[in-house]
Amino acid sequence: MLAEIKVEIPHGAVGQVEDALLEAGDVRWSLLEDAIEKRAWIVGIFEGEPLARAEWSRLEPILAGIPPGAPVLRELGPQDWAESYKEHFHAWQFGRLHWVPAWERGKIQVPAGDAVLWLDPGMAFGTGNHETTRLCVERLVRLGEDQDGASREATRVVDAGCGSGILALSAALLGFRDVAAFDIDPEAVRVSRENASLNGLGGSVEFSVADLPSGLARGGAGVVLANIQADILIASARTLIGAVAPGGALIMSGILAVERDTVLAAFRAGAPGWGAESRVLGEWADIVLTRPAAGHAPLLRGGTGSVWAD
Helix, strand or coil: CCCEEEECCCCCHHHHHHHHHHHHCCCEEEEEEEEEEEEEEEEEEEECCCHHHHHHHHHHHHCCCCCCCCCCEEEECHHHHHHHHHHHCCEEEEEEEEEEEEHHHCCCCCCCEEEEEEEEECCCCCCCCCHHHHHHHHHHHHHHCCCCCHHHHHHHHECCCCCCCHHHHHHHCCCCCCEEEEHHHCCHHHHHHHHHCCCCCCEEEEECCCCHHHHHCCEEEEEEEEEEEEEHHCCCHHHHCCCCCEEEEEEEEEEEEEHEEEEEEHHHHCCCCEEEEEEEEEEEEEEEECCCCCCCCEEECCCCCCCCCC
């Protein structure tokens, strides 16, 4: 029987707790906020009460002094579990692309000429409501707008750590025809494939269970998307850099703004001569590296502030 553990936290600590949960990298934990009542909770769903208590004991020290309330546990039936995550996902858009909860189909009117990605993320990370996903998606949309149809069809896109599939499926909607995505979590890959089918994109993206070295082994990608926490990005810098084709771009997020310079330094050492751009959204940052190619314009144009360029 599944068990839910729910722990109230100070509403003013929501941002700090959200950062801690993302750094922890365990998709079984989520954050529930009531903005009207000014209350917030950490919620986790696990296989049974003993595991729920054990995982809370592991998470609590990561909260860095935030005073939590007493844990409240309850058993969940299948329907309770299936509905619990829906409180965290709200429709949003950027440019001509919309990301909408699947259960709101028929309620949302999308303007003519726009495209919509219906998402049911389940317990997988990636709705676009978090700054890290949004940073990557906005870069991807701009890239799609900058390229013509022939260029998009010729550009291989790889999403490293696909979560709900939002980035890879957005790439397919934007007209990229060679898209692959992978995650180390089989549940994330299952959810991604379901979201592909939900949008009539089954077969448009090659989803697989893989780690970074095996998922990026083919190389030659025109765009590599990596919304992964900073320490893993740094440890995998050589692998990520090696996967980008000449003239291609590496779009990274999952980076706290205070970590940006450290991540930049690690990649600058491994990619001399590459251009770089970065933006900050809330407490998070992205980094976009563009590999030079003689006679070719960079994939990303009109960036929002160069951090460094050799």
